[in-house]
Amino acid sequence: MNGQEQNQRGHWGSKIAFIFAATGSAIGLGNIWRFPMVVGKYGGAVFVFVYILAVVLIGFTVMLAEMIIGRHTQRNAIGAFEHIKPRKPWKIIGFLGLLTSICILSYYSVIAGWAAGYFVKTASGTFRGAITSQMSDQIYTNFVSNPLLALICFFVVIGITTLIISKGVQSGIERWTKILMPVLFILIIYLAIKALTLPGASEGLSFYLKPDFSKLNGTVVLFAFGQAFFSLSIGMGIMITYGSYIHKSDNLVTSAGWVSFADTLIAFLAGLIIFPTLFAIPGIAPTAGPGLVFKVFPLIFSKIPNGHFFGMLFFTLLLVAAITSTISLLEVSVAYFIDERSWSRKKAAFLLGGFAFLLGIPSALSSGGMKFFTDIDFMGKFDIIFANISLAVGALLICIFVGWIWGIKKPVEEVRSGNPRFRIRPLWVFSLKFLSPVVLIIILIFIKKIITG
Numbered sequence: 001m002n003g004q005e006q007n008q009r010g011h012w013g014s015k016i017a018f019i020f021a022a023t024g025s026a027i028g029l030g031n032i033w034r035f036p037m038v039v040g041k042y043g044g045a046v047f048v049f050v051y052i053l054a055v056v057l058i059g060f061t062v063m064l065a066e067m068i069i070g071r072h073t074q075r076n077a078i079g080a081f082e083h084i085k086p087r088k089p090w091k092i093i094g095f096l097g098l099l100t101s102i103c104i105l106s107y108y109s110v111i112a113g114w115a116a117g118y119f120v121k122t123a124s125g126t127f128r129g130a131i132t133s134q135m136s137d138q139i140y141t142n143f144v145s146n147p148l149l150a151l152i153c154f155f156v157v158i159g160i161t162t163l164i165i166s167k168g169v170q171s172g173i174e175r176w177t178k179i180l181m182p183v184l185f186i187l188i189i190y191l192a193i194k195a196l197t198l199p200g201a202s203e204g205l206s207f208y209l210k211p212d213f214s215k216l217n218g219t220v221v222l223f224a225f226g227q228a229f230f231s232l233s234i235g236m237g238i239m240i241t242y243g244s245y246i247h248k249s250d251n252l253v254t255s256a257g258w259v260s261f262a263d264t265l266i267a268f269l270a271g272l273i274i275f276p277t278l279f280a281i282p283g284i285a286p287t288a289g290p291g292l293v294f295k296v297f298p299l300i301f302s303k304i305p306n307g308h309f310f311g312m313l314f315f316t317l318l319l320v321a322a323i324t325s326t327i328s329l330l331e332v333s334v335a336y337f338i339d340e341r342s343w344s345r346k347k348a349a350f351l352l353g354g355f356a357f358l359l360g361i362p363s364a365l366s367s368g369g370m371k372f373f374t375d376i377d378f379m380g381k382f383d384i385i386f387a388n389i390s391l392a393v394g395a396l397l398i399c400i401f402v403g404w405i406w407g408i409k410k411p412v413e414e415v416r417s418g419n420p421r422f423r424i425r426p427l428w429v430f431s432l433k434f435l436s437p438v439v440l441i442i443i444l445i446f447i448k449k450i451i452t453g
């Protein structure tokens with residue numbers, strides 16, 4: 001620990017360090033793996049349209065609210081609510097966030113493990129030469145249905161996450177994100193250009209960008225909102241925890257705006273790679289689910305010069321992007337146990353990381369090993385419960401808490417300490433108090449009907 005860190009929790013070295021870490025949390029598998037998957041499954045361009053509305057109108061609002069709570073209280077996701085409203089049940093929001101983040105971590109790390117496995121596959125030459133969609137499909141299926149491999153890859157990801165977290169926020173998170181995020185961005189732009197210039201790419205582009213509003217329904221709305229919260233890392237207290245390390249003089253509005261913008265841009269670009277490629281090289285359906293990205297990326301690598309190298313670079317960066325997200329998922333709970341239960345950082349990291357590993361075993365095996373015992377798709381179930389329902393509940397409660405319970409004066413003052421004019425105040429307050437809660441309540445009322453179809 002350096003001089004700036006007076007206690008176990010640590011502080012961001014600078015505003016830019018915070019932005020990088022928050023962006024690192026937001027950008028990850030959610031953008032590159034999950035976004036194309038749900039766009040493909042739920043109607044293409046119309047989903048993208050609802051998604052962007054969800055980010056602009058509600059995602060940004062909730063993100064700013066979380067950062068405000070964090071910076072005002074300088075506490076973890078549970079302590080923060082207790083600090084503002086002592087001895088009231090509001091800290092349940094924080095506990096819900098803790099539970100959600102550990103559960104998401106459990107299956108998220110399984111997919112991150114696949115990225116690690118795909119790096120090794122690419123490095124060992126599996127994708128050298130011309131790859132057809134049938135071959136890519138088969139390689140994926142063989143890979144994920146090998147239980148031992150899935151468990152090893154999963155273990156490696158949880159292990160790396162736990163080690164980084166046990167070393168502390170500053171040294172752990174800052175160093176990674178600063179260098180590698182920009183490289184990922186450049187690579188994605190390059191691949192998008194390559195995908196868009198494939199012969200036959202235009203059909204994919206219109207699937208992705210030309211909305212067919214007759215496909216709009218409750219399922220699209222539910223999953224678009226779930227995806228927005230998941231991708232922005234909101235609704236579970238991560239931005240509260242990260243916000244607690246921000247300095248008072250920083251501008252929270254531009255921070256929240258930047259993180260939301262960068263996150264949406266990366267997801268959008270990932271779609272610009274996947275859909276043109278998918279339609280230009282037919283054989284894989286847009287509705288392919290969790291395997292979509294793993295099946296489609298090797299196709300584009302087989303079509304570009306030095307594809308082997310770009311493939312290795314891509315899976316390395318995907319893994320790094322995933323790990324800057326898994327560390328944020330683990331940090332939420334670790335910060336709580338350090339602050340409120342006086343655990344050491346090491347103890348908190350290892351116990352919670354170990355717990356997430358045990359919890360994730362059924363998900364790691366649900367694409368293969370588990371099939372001997374049961375057909376239940378654990379990963380899919382966890383994803384619906386935690387990424388869609390629980391994040392929406394968390395976001396709703398955060399809006400109600402900041403907009404109605406805390407009283408709007410304090411949060412506004414908190415923003416003003418780093419942004420005296422706070423020009424978008426009326427819009428933000430309107431979204432926080434009225435628009436976001438109403439939309440989220442409607443979604444939650446219809447959730448059962450939407451899911452059971």
Ligand code: PFF
Nearest residue numbers: 026028029030031230231233
């Ligand atoms: N936002 C991350 C992503 O898009 O990959 C995933 C994630 C991280 C979700 C942290 C939720 C979270 F709290």
